[in-house]
Amino acid sequence: MSIEIVNVSKRFGDFVALDNVNVSIPAGQLTALLGPSGGGKSTLLRIIAGLETADSGRIEIEGVDATKLSPQKRNVGFVFQHYAAFKHLSVARNVAFGLEIRKRPKDEIRERVHELLKLVHLAQFADRLPSQLSGGQRQRMALARALAVQPTVLLLDEPFGALDAKVRKELRDWLRRLHDEVHVTTVFVTHDQEEALEVADEIVVINEGRVEQIGSPDALYDTPANDFVMRFLGPVTELGDRLVRPHDLQLLTGGGESGAVPGRITRITRVGFEIRVVVAVRDQFVTVTLTRNEFLSLDLHVGSEVQVRVAPEVANSVGQSRVLGAV
């Protein structure tokens, strides 16, 4: 285990940012701290980096107790949401900063900076100022700067949060590939569940200062520990007193199958390849998502009478049945 977080608590005045948090972050993996804004995930990351001190608890990095170490001595790379570029220094000198602090020989610095700029596709921008780069480029520069000192762990605080959707997606894929190449233990904070599911090897879901669940993206999506995790990781709808994913529901046009409940279609929305059908079942509106082909084969219209049920294979695979309101 590369980072051990043991019984960490942190308050800001009356606000409890972290409440007795315990997490083990595996070495060499890409771990996401996922949760809603203000849930404490950024605070946890900053405590790991030493930029914030915990009120109680312990932080170990690679077996070394780092609780009392200053940020300068932790050898972590930190990437900020708003780039934190050194505005008066060129891109190359931004990247070189950590190496210059460590008084490495000039030749070595030049070589390493060039290597890193190639890695982040900024080699031709070495002499530019950060203000002459786009947001995505600036964030790649920040990443190269953090990697330059060969950190034991790389920490990224909402690294793509300030970028537009397309660049976000590109950088996300790119971070994944970069990690597969560099293999440094990486922790990134995000409130975007899609980002976490797509990029991370392991996800830590944090809400209101507590860890809700830790696991692989598959485990979290398929067997969420509670309603919060289920709701946070993907779309949900309610059928009776069950919380289910809309794509785990089936629509039947024939007569009474077992476990199916009758309803009437009130709304049909098409979003690309996905059709969202809202069905009025008793006093509920249940959302069901179908693929385009399923939808066409069923010949559905607003007002059609249908039967709704949870797909049989799903009903069996979900570990525990969830009752609304229970956590």
Add this chain to the structure above:
Amino acid sequence: MTSTALSPDRPATSRRPVRTGRPLTRVSGLGFGVAMMWFSLLVLIPLAAVVVTASAGGWSTFWQAVTNEQTAAAIELTVGTAFAVTLVNIVMGTMIAWVLVRDRFFGKRALEILIDVPFALPTIVAGLVLLSLYGRNSPLGVDIANTRPAVFLAFLFVTLPFVVRTVQPVLAELERDVEEAAMSLGASRFTVFRRIILPSLTPAIAAGAALSFARGVSEYGSLVLLSGNLPMKTEVTSVRILSSIENDNLDSAAAVATILLLISFVVIVLLDVIQRRMVRRG
């Protein structure tokens, strides 16, 4: 990293900022005209008049006026003291701004307002305050009346707010995460200050220093009571100019004024050059 989906990076704009602005329209032309006329009436024409007056008597008269022993001493005292005061202000002003922005303490708001008092006070009132505190009957037992330190003190008093007030807003705007980034890269607090914070503050410090120097060179009211205006000893240029005018020696007054104008101009340009260098060096 052989394959990548990243879109090829477009060549960004050139390093030199693109010239902003458009050709003048009728309305903006009017605005430009008014601005230029205002500036000319208030600044350019009076300045030109001073230079013309100074040159009216010819080069030799000018040179005589400037090299007059008493005048030279006044210029030396004024410029030297303004320079020293500016150096002190650069250090102290930055420090006061730092305390006001970064620290929380009792009475911060009061200090915040008090900083401007030397600036807001009529200078002759400042002179009275200084005289009663540091004059013959000083309650502190410090009597510097009629000495050069009196000039230094008066300059310090009236120029205090300049660096503080120019640095403060820039310091407040600095992003803390930039400093945190430098710290996590291993930079000590001092290195962070020297290599990250100071380059961002330099333009503001330079601007404050220029104001402080200019104000020092032109100071009259606050020192006239305490310094005693002793020729060759504590007489500053503004006093010298006034006495020249009182003696109906307008040429000499204008000559001294021209020299001051020149020195101020050189100092302001120099500060700008130094400031640009510092920022680039990081």
